[in-house]
Amino acid sequence: MSAPLLQVRNLSKSYAALKVTDDVSLDVHPGEIHAIIGPNGAGKTTLIAQLSGQLRPDSGHVHYMGQDITRLPMAARVRMGLARSFQLTTLLPGFTALENVAIAVQAREGSSFRFFRAAASERALNDQAMDALRDVGLNSRATQLAGSLSHGEKRQLELAVALATRPRLLLLDEPLAGTGHEEATLLIALFARLRSRVTMMLIEHDMDAVFRLADRVSVLVYGRIIASGTPAEMRADAAVRAAYLGEEEG
Amino acid sequence: MTAMPPRLRAALAIFALLALVPPLAHWIGQPFLIVIATRMVVFAIAALSLDLILGYGAMVSFGHAAYLGIGAYAVAVLSRAGVTDLTLHLLAAIGAAGIFALVTGAISLRTRGVYFIMITLAFGQMAYFFFVSFSALGGDDGTALAARSTVLGQDWLRSEPGLFYATLGLLVLIFAGLYRLTLSRFGRVLSGTRESALRMQAVGFRPFPYQLTAYVISGCLCAVAGVMLANQSAYVSPSYMSWHRSGELIVMLVLGGIGSLTGAIAGALATVALEEGLAKYSEHWRLGFGLILVLVALAAPGGIAGLIRRLKGAPA
Amino acid sequence: MFNLFLLQLLNGAQFGILLFLVAAGLTLVFGIMDFINLAHGVLYMIGGYVMAALSAATGNFWLSLALVLPVTLAVGLVLELLVFRRLYDRSHLDQVLATFGLVLVLSELVKILWGAAPLSVAMPEALAGSIPLAGLMRYPVYRIAVIGAGLGVALALWFVIARTRVGMLLRAGAANRAMVSALGVDINRLFMLVFAAGAMLAGFAGAIVSPILSVDPGMGDSILILTFVVIVIGGVGSVKGAFLAALLVGIVDTMGRMFGPILLKSLMEPAAAAQAGRTIAPMLVYILMAAVLFWRPSGLFGRSVAR
Numbered sequence: 001m002s003a004p005l006l007q008v009r010n011l012s013k014s015y016a017a018l019k020v021t022d023d024v025s026l027d028v029h030p031g032e033i034h035a036i037i038g039p040n041g042a043g044k045t046t047l048i049a050q051l052s053g054q055l056r057p058d059s060g061h062v063h064y065m066g067q068d069i070t071r072l073p074m075a076a077r078v079r080m081g082l083a084r085s086f087q088l089t090t091l092l093p094g095f096t097a098l099e100n101v102a103i104a105v106q107a108r109e110g111s112s113f114r115f116f117r118a119a120a121s122e123r124a125l126n127d128q129a130m131d132a133l134r135d136v137g138l139n140s141r142a143t144q145l146a147g148s149l150s151h152g153e154k155r156q157l158e159l160a161v162a163l164a165t166r167p168r169l170l171l172l173d174e175p176l177a178g179t180g181h182e183e184a185t186l187l188i189a190l191f192a193r194l195r196s197r198v199t200m201m202l203i204e205h206d207m208d209a210v211f212r213l214a215d216r217v218s219v220l221v222y223g224r225i226i227a228s229g230t231p232a233e234m235r236a237d238a239a240v241r242a243a244y245l246g247e248e249e250g
Numbered sequence: 251m252t253a254m255p256p257r258l259r260a261a262l263a264i265f266a267l268l269a270l271v272p273p274l275a276h277w278i279g280q281p282f283l284i285v286i287a288t289r290m291v292v293f294a295i296a297a298l299s300l301d302l303i304l305g306y307g308a309m310v311s312f313g314h315a316a317y318l319g320i321g322a323y324a325v326a327v328l329s330r331a332g333v334t335d336l337t338l339h340l341l342a343a344i345g346a347a348g349i350f351a352l353v354t355g356a357i358s359l360r361t362r363g364v365y366f367i368m369i370t371l372a373f374g375q376m377a378y379f380f381f382v383s384f385s386a387l388g389g390d391d392g393t394a395l396a397a398r399s400t401v402l403g404q405d406w407l408r409s410e411p412g413l414f415y416a417t418l419g420l421l422v423l424i425f426a427g428l429y430r431l432t433l434s435r436f437g438r439v440l441s442g443t444r445e446s447a448l449r450m451q452a453v454g455f456r457p458f459p460y461q462l463t464a465y466v467i468s469g470c471l472c473a474v475a476g477v478m479l480a481n482q483s484a485y486v487s488p489s490y491m492s493w494h495r496s497g498e499l500i501v502m503l504v505l506g507g508i509g510s511l512t513g514a515i516a517g518a519l520a521t522v523a524l525e526e527g528l529a530k531y532s533e534h535w536r537l538g539f540g541l542i543l544v545l546v547a548l549a550a551p552g553g554i555a556g557l558i559r560r561l562k563g564a565p566a
Numbered sequence: 567m568f569n570l571f572l573l574q575l576l577n578g579a580q581f582g583i584l585l586f587l588v589a590a591g592l593t594l595v596f597g598i599m600d601f602i603n604l605a606h607g608v609l610y611m612i613g614g615y616v617m618a619a620l621s622a623a624t625g626n627f628w629l630s631l632a633l634v635l636p637v638t639l640a641v642g643l644v645l646e647l648l649v650f651r652r653l654y655d656r657s658h659l660d661q662v663l664a665t666f667g668l669v670l671v672l673s674e675l676v677k678i679l680w681g682a683a684p685l686s687v688a689m690p691e692a693l694a695g696s697i698p699l700a701g702l703m704r705y706p707v708y709r710i711a712v713i714g715a716g717l718g719v720a721l722a723l724w725f726v727i728a729r730t731r732v733g734m735l736l737r738a739g740a741a742n743r744a745m746v747s748a749l750g751v752d753i754n755r756l757f758m759l760v761f762a763a764g765a766m767l768a769g770f771a772g773a774i775v776s777p778i779l780s781v782d783p784g785m786g787d788s789i790l791i792l793t794f795v796v797i798v799i800g801g802v803g804s805v806k807g808a809f810l811a812a813l814l815v816g817i818v819d820t821m822g823r824m825f826g827p828i829l830l831k832s833l834m835e836p837a838a839a840a841q842a843g844r845t846i847a848p849m850l851v852y853i854l855m856a857a858v859l860f861w862r863p864s865g866l867f868g869r870s871v872a873r
Contacts, residue, residue: 052452078454090452092445103442106435107454113463118433165453310658357856360863364602364802367658368794369859375791376852383845493791497604497666504663537674543667547660548652 003066005030005169005199006082011050011060020046021057022223028169028201033191035202035210035231038220039243044203045087047220048171051201052084053077064169078107081168085161085175087203089154093147097138097157100146101129104164132160137186152179159187169199176206188213211235219243257512258429264515265422272411284410285482286526291417292478294518295424297502298511299471304500305509306432307464308444309359312367313374314499317469319381319491320347321476326393326486336399336407336416336477343473350377351469355462374496381488392487399481407481417478421515424471428511431467440464441509501543507556569703574824575817576699580709582816583716587771588789589796589808590723591764597803598739599757602658604665605645607790608672609765613638613772614781615676618685627690627777634773635766642765646758654757669786677783684780712774719767720809727805736760792819795851799858801868811866815851822850 004027013021020043028034036044049055051062053074062070064082072080092100102125106112109124119125133139136156141149146157155175162170175191176184188209191200195213204210210217211231218228221243227234234240268287275283296318303309324343333339354373358366382390398407407413431437443450443457450457480486489495498521506517524542528535550557592606616637620630649668653661693711696704727733735751772785779785796815800807827843834842858866 054448054451073456074451075454075456078452084452086452090446090449092442092449094445095442099438103438103450104453106438110435112435112439112455112460114435115431115437116434118430119435119438120433122435161449161453304659310662312662354856357859360859364596364600364658365798365864367602367662368798369855372791372795372798372852372855376849379848380845383848385841385844493787497662497669500659500662501666504659508659534674534678536670537678540667540670540672540674544649544664544671547656547664547667548649551656551660 002030004028005065006051006201007061007063008051009061009063011047011057011062013046013050013055013057019223021050024060024220024223024225026218026225026228028199030199031195032215033195033200033202033213035204035214035217036220037204037207037210037217037234041222042220043223044220045173046223048084048173048201048203052082052171078165078167081166082171083162083165083167083169084171085158085173087173087177089158091146091154091157091161094145096143096145097133097149097153097160098126098129098142100157101132101160101164102126104161105129105132108164108166129164132164133157135163136160136190137183152183155179156183156187159190163194163198167198169201170194172200172202172204174203174205176204176209184209257510261425261429261512261515264512264519265418265425268418269415272414281410284414286522288410288414288417288478288482290519290522291414291421292475292482293499293502293522294515295417295421295475295478296472296499297506297514297518298421298424298428299468299475300499301503301508301511301514302428302431302440302471303461303464303468304503305511305514306437306441306444307461309461309465310367310370310500311358311465311468312371312493312496312500313354313377314370314468314472315491315493315495316350316374316377317347317472318476318479318495319377319488320350320469321473321478322480322486322490323381323387323476324473325399325477325480326387326395329395329397329399334397334400335403336401339399339477340474343477344470347469347473347476348466351466352462355465355469359458359461359465371493371496374491374493378488378491378493381491388487390488392485392489395480395484395486398484399477413478413481417482420474420478424474425511425515428471432511436460436463505546569700570824572699573703573705574821576705576709576713578817578820579813580713580716580816581820582813583713583720584771584775585789585792585796585816586809586812587716587719588768589793589800589812590719590805591760591767592793593797593800593803593805593808594736594760595757595764596797598736598753598760599654601650601654602661602665603650604662604790605668605672606764606768607786607788607793608669609638609642609768609786610772610789611676611781611783611786612641612672613769614687614776614785615680615685615772616769617773617776618687618781619680621687627688631773634769638769638772639762639766641769642762643758645765646761650761651754651758654754673783673786682783684782685776686780687776689777708777712778715774719770723805732756732759792851795855797865799855799865801865804865804867807865807867815854818854819848819851823847826850 006028008024008026011021011024012019024047036047038044046055050057053072057070061068064080069077095103102119105125105128106119130139130142133142136159138153138156138160141153146154149157155178159175176187179187191213202210202214214231216228217231217234218225219234219240226243227237227240268291271287272284275281300311300314303311321343324346325339328339328342358369358373361369381387387393398405398413401407407416439450439455439460443460447457476490479490502517502521503514505520506515507513525535525539528538588606588610592603595601595603613634616634617630620633621627624630645668649664653664689708693708696706699705727736735756739756792815796808796811799815800811826847827840830839830843833839
């Protein structure tokens with residue numbers, strides 16, 4: 001097996017007495033889709049926040065492409081190809097869908113200390129942004145303000161922005177939450193297509209999607225990883241059934 | 251080419267009307283109107299510069315009058331040293347303001363929200379006290395200028411229309427520059443940070459260098475207004491940089507509507523007109539002016555622009 | 567030299583105490599409601615003017631001082647009811663606009679009522695003397711009384727904040743506003759209380775300073791800015807931070823003006839030192855603030871709101 005793209009070792013974070021991340025270690029290998037599942041309040045979003053640089057862990061290490069990035073700010077991680085999507089949307093509401101994506105292209109390509117030429121007239125920015133919108137099926141809404149899009153469309157746009165940063169590893173925080181059936185199908189197909197280009201770490205509640213897409217699944221309960229393996233192994237694991245899957249059935 | 255945006259059209263209309271003021275003032279025999287119009291244009295430049303950081307960058311600076319003062323004192327210091335050229339005055343003002351903005355901006359931008367407001371206010375006050383205690387430049391009383399700046403060795407600015415058109419020219423130039431800037435890559439990053447700093451970081455931007463650059467540009471442009479203000483009143487004093495003046499600049503922006511550039515110009519014109527009008531009516535004009543501000547804040551958020559939007563029936 | 571030092575230290579402490587009285591209420595208003603209030607200095611000024619008017623009318627210092635408290639409390643309540651209450655959930659910009667407008671209105675009203683010339687207030691006879699400090703140096707009893715009164719208020723505030731239910735809510739509110747609402751507490755009533763008490767403290771400060779300094783329309787402005795410096799250094803929302811920062815700012819400002827030129831004289835020629843000292847001294851507190859912010863962007867005791 002190749003060297004892991006992302007290596008998490010003994011990551012811990014607490015708020016007062018509450019351990020939200022408790023000694024988490026895991027590997028994400030190039031090319032795989034690694035799903036993190038777990039009940040609400042298990043600390044999944046907090047984990048992503050620490051991997052993306054939004055939160056600083058109390059202890060432990062995060063290595064990405066062999067480099068220690070534990071104390072690197074979010075913007076620097078993104079420039080290294082470690083991007084994320086947000087569960088609660090953080091789009092720029094006063095920008096159009098196209099502009100939201102174009103700003104991500106702009107971050108990657110050329111200096112932004114350019115003061116004179118109108119960004120809207122830069123073909124290179126617009127074309128790449130349009131490609132990303134097409135990828136997620138949102139090209140017909142390019143000129144709409146992000147604030148006026150529907151909930152599901154915002155999720156699609158969120159993904160287009162993350163893709164426009166040209167990530168090597170994409171952290172997806174519940175990308176399907178709140179999407180309709182049609183949009184979800186489209187996004188799942190997109191993930192399946194992307195897996196050859198982008199490694200993904202996926203937090204998701206939709207178990208169908210998880211078991212269809214994931215190469216590996218880790219189960220997070222109360223900030224701790226209680227089990228990790230292939231989807232089939234996880235389905236069979238008694239502890240996982242008790243802690244999580246059982247809850248779904250019951 | 252698409253149709254001209256309304257805010258650009260409105261700005262051009264304002265410039266055209268302003269350009270007609272000197273001949274009209276002469277025609278109706280009220281030449282002092284040119285003086286008031288010059289003050290209006292000076293403050294329009296100052297308000298424009300503030301709009302870049304406050305309207306586009308969401309940085310509520312309460313110390314912006316310091317840059318008016320720095321610009322004005324640049325004229326006073328150089329004139330005393332025998333340098334009267336306007337270009338040199340402008341360069342010195344921009345340089346000094348740039349350095350002050352770079353240092354104070356770098357510290358202020360480590361904070362946000364009410365902290366940022368209070369810190370910029372305190373730095374503005376620091377500059378104020380610096381000039382109050384600088385007795386070589388008249389201290390508290392300020393200092394009179396022997397003459398207005400010269401252009402290419404000529405005293406073109408000595409006549410009121412001459413100074414007015416020079417100031418108006420600077421306003422148009424600065425508006426055009428800022429208009430381009432707000433649409434540029436840099437402008438996009440700046441207004442993107444205003445909408446969501448987290449999002450900008452998540453696509454790979456560190457907001458700080460962009461915000462600081464905008465802060466420095468804004469300070470430099472405001473110093474240009476200071477140079478013209480010193481020329482207009484032929485007199486320089488620390489009162490140019492009192493915190494009341496900083497407050498007035500914010501008032502102009504809020505009255506005109508922030509984040510459109512044109513609103514800043516309209517707000518500056520309206521505020522100076524309001525002050526001049528009320529001052530003619532009573533020496534206690536600040537009472538009425540203050541009441542208007544309270545009422546606008548309570549009842550008409552968005553200022554003139556918000557009012558126009560509501561009158562048009564669009565959501566504010 | 568040592569005596570002079572002690573004298574200036576006491577003057578600095580006395581100035582710091584005044585700053586604390588004004589800052590205590592304001593830092594809570596900032597901290598709990600995230601509300602920027604530029605009109606707080608005006609309440610200090612109103613305290614001074616009401617004191618001047620009452621003591622001129624009654625001739626009795628103590629009666630006047632006792633009346634200043636309910637009057638400034640009432641002014642605070644009226645302002646809260648008419649203006650501030652409507653601005654809590656608005657942008658900082660709207661708050662700046664409205665409270666700046668209030669500064670103009672109230673300052674101008676004071677000028678209309680009492681004129682622009684400074685007024686003075688007679689010192690109460692019981693506190694008029696001075697006591698020996700060390701050697702030949704004497705110190706005015708009144709200034710010592712001001713320090714004592716301020717320390718008394720600080721102690722009372724500490725008791726309220728550390729030991730009572732209201733204090734517990736204030737501490738919780740400064741740390742996490744949503745939590746207090748979640749506790750089922752009427753946050754608006756809590757804030758009204760804080761605001762009115764803060765107004766009264768500022769008015770009290772303006773009243774007790776009136777026999778030392780003259781009462782004039784600009785007095786609110788100068789104290790407001792220094793109060794901001796105090797709050798920023800101490801950390802928004804922290805009364806303890808405001809207390810320490812107020813003493814620090816008061817002492818640094820007073821001592822800097824006195825000893826700055828003296829210290830500089832050992833470094834450069836006297837004339838230049840005098841000029842440089844005069845120029846730098848008023849800037850010292852701002853440099854201090856910048857230094858604190860450089861190391862701790864949310865002040866000495868502030869919760870981490872800065873990035």
